[in-house]
Amino acid sequence: MASVAQSSRPRNKKTLYHEFNQLRLFNSIETGAKMDHWHVELEGFPADAGNVMSKHGEVVGRYTCDENDYLEFIPHRETEPVVSGYMVGPFCREIAEWLDKKETQDDC
Secondary structure, three states: OOOOOOOOOOOOHHHHHHHHHHHHHHHHHHHOOOOOOOOEEEOOOOOOEEEEEEOOOOEEEEEEEOOOOOEEEEEOOOOOOOEEEOOHHHHHHHHHHHHHHHHHHHHO
16 A cells, blocks of 8 residues: 655645545555545545544534644544544544444444
8 A cells, every 4th residue: 555655844734635635546546446445534624623424425523623733533422532643544544443333333
C-alpha cells in the first residue's frame, strides 16, 4: 500500500486535507476502485466540525477538529468522543471499525 510522505513542516487543516486527498488517490489507484473502499465520510472536512456519514449515507455522529488538528468523533446520543486522533486516515478507519462493531452488537 502506498503511503503519504511525511514532512517536517507543521501540520494544519490545509496540509491534513491535502494528505487526506493524496491517500484517497493512492488507495483508488492501488485498488482500481472508485472510492468504494471508504467507509465513512467527514462532511465538510477540513472544517472545524461536521457530520460523519456511514458507507450507507446515514449520519452517524459528528466530528470536531480543534486548532491543533486533533479530531474527535462523537456518535449520536453520546456526549463523549469514542474515537480521536491526529491523522485523518486512521481516524476514519477507527470510526468504520467502531460502526462495524456496533452493528454486530445490535444484531445480537
